[in-house]
Amino acid sequence: MRTRSKLAVLSGVVMVAGGLVTGATAASASTAAAASPCGSGYGRVGVYAIPKTGARKGTLEVYYSSKTGKNCALAYGYGATYNHKTYKSVLISVSDGTRADHDYGQFSRYAGPVYVSAPHKCIDVSGWIVGTKRVLSRVHCS
Structure with missing residues (x-):
């Protein structure tokens, strides 16, 4: 595999992993916001x-x-x-x-x-x- 191809694959993996972490963080933030028994924003x-x-x-x-x-x-x-x-x-x-x-x-x-x-x-x-x-x-x- 050429160096450029290896870098492209590595970049793609990093971007996907970053998206998964961001998605997990967003999910926990929305779960935390909805965690109040009174509803969102309380x-x-x-x-x-x-x-x-x-x-x-x-x-x-x-x-x-x-x-x-x-x-x-x-x-x-x-x-x-x-x-x-x-x-x-x-x-x-x-x-x-x-x-x-x-x-x-x-x-x-x-x-x-x-x-x-x-x-x-x-x-x-x-x-x-x-x-x-x-x-x-x-x-x-x-």
């Missing part, structure tokens, strides 16, 4: 144990999208309350009480997601897991 802004003190029963997570101005929340079970149908509830509202969203019931993993549009306002968010709760008032003021 970033986690708070994680809170349920209840605040004592034996942990669950976790309250709060997300925010600067693109939409919406907040999102979920209440996850923890330990014996995760992956077992138990009562779980999550509530999110604008602190002034104008808008709210609530999800509750017998869930295996989590209640939610619930959403509220609250640009430039504070929110109230609560999570209940098997009779224990966590209530946050006037938080995540944007």
Whole structure:
């Protein structure tokens, strides 16, 4: 094989390998962007144990999208309350009480997601897991 042919083949292999790496990186980036349970563009802004003190029963997570101005929340079970149908509830509202969203019931993993549009306002968010709760008032003021 001539030197030119060898170089052409080697260049082609490098370009294909580079494309595969770029494709893998793009796939992981899009997977990471879609990884939020609230949807694309939401970033986690708070994680809170349920209840605040004592034996942990669950976790309250709060997300925010600067693109939409919406907040999102979920209440996850923890330990014996995760992956077992138990009562779980999550509530999110604008602190002034104008808008709210609530999800509750017998869930295996989590209640939610619930959403509220609250640009430039504070929110109230609560999570209940098997009779224990966590209530946050006037938080995540944007």
